[in-house]
Amino acid sequence: MNAAAPLLLFDSGVGGLSVLAEVRKSIPQAPIVYVADNGGYPYGTKSEAEIAARVPALLGRLAERFQPRLIVIACNTASTIALAVVRAALDLPIVGTVPAIKPAALASKTRVIGVLGTQATVRQPYVDRLAVEFAGDCIVLRHGSARLVEIAEAKLRGIAPDLDEVRAELDALLVQAEGERMDQCVLACTHFPLLSDEMHAVAPPGLQFVDSGAGIARRVRFLTQGQPWPETPLPGRAILTHESADMVAIAPSLSQFGLYQISLL
Numbered sequence: 001m002n003a004a005a006p007l008l009l010f011d012s013g014v015g016g017l018s019v020l021a022e023v024r025k026s027i028p029q030a031p032i033v034y035v036a037d038n039g040g041y042p043y044g045t046k047s048e049a050e051i052a053a054r055v056p057a058l059l060g061r062l063a064e065r066f067q068p069r070l071i072v073i074a075c076n077t078a079s080t081i082a083l084a085v086v087r088a089a090l091d092l093p094i095v096g097t098v099p100a101i102k103p104a105a106l107a108s109k110t111r112v113i114g115v116l117g118t119q120a121t122v123r124q125p126y127v128d129r130l131a132v133e134f135a136g137d138c139i140v141l142r143h144g145s146a147r148l149v150e151i152a153e154a155k156l157r158g159i160a161p162d163l164d165e166v167r168a169e170l171d172a173l174l175v176q177a178e179g180e181r182m183d184q185c186v187l188a189c190t191h192f193p194l195l196s197d198e199m200h201a202v203a204p205p206g207l208q209f210v211d212s213g214a215g216i217a218r219r220v221r222f223l224t225q226g227q228p229w230p231e232t233p234l235p236g237r238a239i240l241t242h243e244s245a246d247m248v249a250i251a252p253s254l255s256q257f258g259l260y261q262i263s264l265l
């Protein structure tokens with residue numbers, strides 16, 4: 001194993017940075033290639049067929065180009081639709097991001113949990129299976145929000161979130177039958193932990209949020225145990241799939257996550 005071989009994290013946009021933050025805490029010396037498929041963004045409003053056609057092909061290209069030691073699909077939408085196909089096609093470890101329904105169900109006292117994801121994620125059979133397997137005795141409420149994804153993208157470009165808009169998306173779970181009893185809310189889109197402060201600010205007392213970031217970091221650490229890392233850390237790289245005018249606006253946020261070079265695929 002080449003010590004410089006990177007971990008490649010992949011999302012439609014900035015959402016995967018919430019996963020990257022956890023991975024960097026766990027393996028600070030890991031070389032990082034972070035890929036935002038801004039040319040395909042947003043994923044959450046696309047069809048299963050569109051995601052299934054785009055993501056495996058793009059990851060194949062990225063694997064060839066960057067020779068990563070491991071890929072993290074830091075996107076619930078892409079993972080719940082395409083994880084199995086990507087794993088079958090590529091000969092390297094692929095870590096997916098799927099809704100943290102299991103930890104939410106373990107922590108819930110009221111047995112009512114919410115799943116806040118993209119529209120595409122919350123309708124996936126993968127989520128049905130997680131709910132049956134790990135939360136069989138819970139009421140599992142779901143809401144798909146495209147607006148929260150946009151708000152998170154804007155926040156990382158310096159535009160402050162409107163708390164009323166964030167509250168409205170959370171309310172879409174709370175107003176459902178038994179919603180007022182919900183005590184765990186799964187942030188089932190990697191963009192949403194980037195709005196953690198805002199979510200906490202508008203949440204009713206006692207509601208807790210759960211996401212998959214720390215679990216993914218543990219998994220990556222386990223899968224790379226014993227592998228060499230560079231002695232002096234390499235600067236992280238951000239790769240975009242599409243030329244965009246707001247590359248300048250996003251640069252300060254990317255550097256906060258250790259990504260100092262931005263380039264086009």
Ligand code: DGL
Nearest residue numbers: 012015043044076077190
């Ligand atoms: N961050 C992504 C997820 O976890 C998708 C956001 C989008 O492109 O709609 O689902």
